[in-house]
Amino acid sequence: MHDVWPAPGLLLTSRYRLVTLLETGGMAQVWRATDELLDRPVAVKLPAGDTRAAHLAWREARLAARLSHPGIAAVHDYREAVRPDGSVAPFVVMELLSGETVAARLTDGPMPWGEAVSIAAAVAEALAAAHAAGVVHRDIKPGNVMLCTGGVKLLDFGISATAGEPDDDDTGATFGTPAYAAPERLDGKPAEPATDLYGLGVLLFEMVAGEPPYSVDTWEELAAAQSHGPARLPESLPERLRDLIGRCLQEDPYRRPSAAEARRALTRLIPSTASRRTIPLPTRPPTGSARVVPRLTGAGDPSLNRRRIALGIGLAVVAGSFVVLVNTVGGAEDDAQFAAPPSPSPSPSATRETTAPPAPPSPAPEEKTLTVDAAVGRVRDAVEQGEEAGEIRSDVALDFLNLLGQLDGLSEVKVDDQVDLLSRKVRQRLGEGGLTSDQAGLIQDRLDDLKGASA
Structure with missing residues (x-):
């Protein structure tokens, strides 16, 4: 004993x-x-x-x-x-997890906003799944988000409830942590999915600012702090990120985004690499599903216009030669069968048309280069379009986008390692049924282009 x-x-x-x-x-x-x-x-x-x-x-x-x-x-x-x-x-x-919580990570100070956005996007994805199952977490905070080698994990559903379930607790134990509790919870209203979105907004705020809007430990301290107003976000943050955090922290729960909406907004904010190294454009078209249309160069692209002009000149020359050949053969048959009088001399304009010198050969297209930033964008486009088409599962798409976001500032060797990790992820997720084989092939083609950047 x-x-x-x-x-x-x-x-x-x-x-x-x-x-x-x-x-x-x-x-x-x-x-x-x-x-x-x-x-x-x-x-x-x-x-x-x-x-x-x-x-x-x-x-x-x-x-x-x-x-x-x-x-x-x-x-x-x-x-x-x-x-x-x-x-x-x-x-x-x-499940036994290894890693550190966001709370532990924040002991070193605020995170770069790109890292914070990536973490928050994963939390929003997990919340969307919980809300779809009718579960409200009720205690979103840095200590309940763990950064593991395999990704971000949402922990501790100890005070979770079904959406709309009334509180039967007079002690306040299930209200959550004061600094992260939504205003409607203090009024005794049942927890709804919007409650978790307030917590997500506070989590994001703290990750980028180093402290929550109201840095308090008790309900009494919270009431006093609210009379003075919240802390301010750093002015250096992107406007779209500041706007999203503000929407999550709306006092009216009906004005907050859903978890799915927050995830989409956060995913678009995940930064890509700003490297200026270049790689050649691929000479072969990417393979992939017909439902996913790769984003093409705009109408003002000079190389694309030159290719169109060259194709048009070539077709015109072929068409002109075909007309001359038909006229010659047809005229000989008419002379033999009907002994028709000789044709009048061709007009000067006709002579110019049929005797014009052949068009000069079109110049070879210049080799276009693709920045690594653009190459990452092409991979990102393929993933987002695949998700929209229903050919990549949403959690799989988020996993890919998070890994892409980690390319920012890496050395050439590290970029290669990250691209190799993405390639392995594509194969793994394909085996799990998380995306179609066509999508896997398209993304791998784009990853091959990106890997060339470190060559």
């Missing part, structure tokens, strides 16, 4: 062996554990203390079990252990 419960080495329900205490919060402990039945590492979340925490553990397991999304930490199991005093301790078994 352990003097302290729980303790390392404790076996819960004859299956989960506690290894190391990872985190202690106000309502729960999170342990690294081993699932001895399946021989895999897991995270075990044990409630701290009262029956309210135990009830929330059960709710968290039920609601999180509805969700299956790569951006949401998976729940594997729900069990109940018996404490030494005979009381029951329910616990949740979850």
Whole structure:
């Protein structure tokens, strides 16, 4: 019997062996554990203390079990252990993640806005999936967003609820964290998807500014801070990003964007590389689905106009030669059969038309170069158009766009490594059914062009 419960080495329900205490919060402990039945590492979340925490553990397991999304930490199991005093301790078994939370990342100061946008886009994608399943998270904050090697993960559905569910909590424990709580929650209104969008706006604000709009720890401090107004965003941020954050932080929940709308806006804001290295344009047309039309050069492109003019001159010369040949053959047959009088002399204008010197050969098209920035844009276009056409799943498209956004400022070797990673992702996602084979081929062609930039 352990003097302290729980303790390392404790076996819960004859299956989960506690290894190391990872985190202690106000309502729960999170342990690294081993699932001895399946021989895999897991995270075990044990409630701290009262029956309210135990009830929330059960709710968290039920609601999180509805969700299956790569951006949401998976729940594997729900069990109940018996404490030494005979009381029951329910616990949740979850996916064990490695990485750091956004809260830990922010201890070094604000993030570059491009990194913040990429993270927020992944969170918005996860929220869109949760909202589609009728689940509201209710506690979006830096400590509940983890940056893992495989991507961004949304954690801790401990106070989540079904959309529109009335509060039955007089303690305020399910209201969320004061600095991130939406105004309507303070008025006792049920949580709706718009509640999470307010939290997303605060998260974005803090990632780019280093602090939330109201940097407070208690509800009383929040009320006092609101009388003085929120902190200000840095003036150097792009206007579209400032506008999106402002929309998320609207006091009226009906004026906030949906999670899907926020994801689309954030995806468009993810920056691409600003490198000026160049690579030759491909001489072969890209292969791909007929439903996805690659973005072409505009009508004012000189090389495109020269190709059109050259093609027109060539066709005119061929057509003129064909007319002369038909007239010659037809005239000989008429003379033999009908002995017609000789034709009048051709008019000067006709003579000029048939005896004009051949058109000079069209000049060879100049080799057009493509900046790396433009090459990244071509890959981005292919991904976005594939998503719009329904041939790339939205979470897969976001994964690709996030990896593209990380190309900014990389060295040539690092760009090659990132492009190789994207190529592997394309193959992996194709095997999972996340995009069509035509889309995979088109994106790979564009990636081949981009990789040439480091040659």
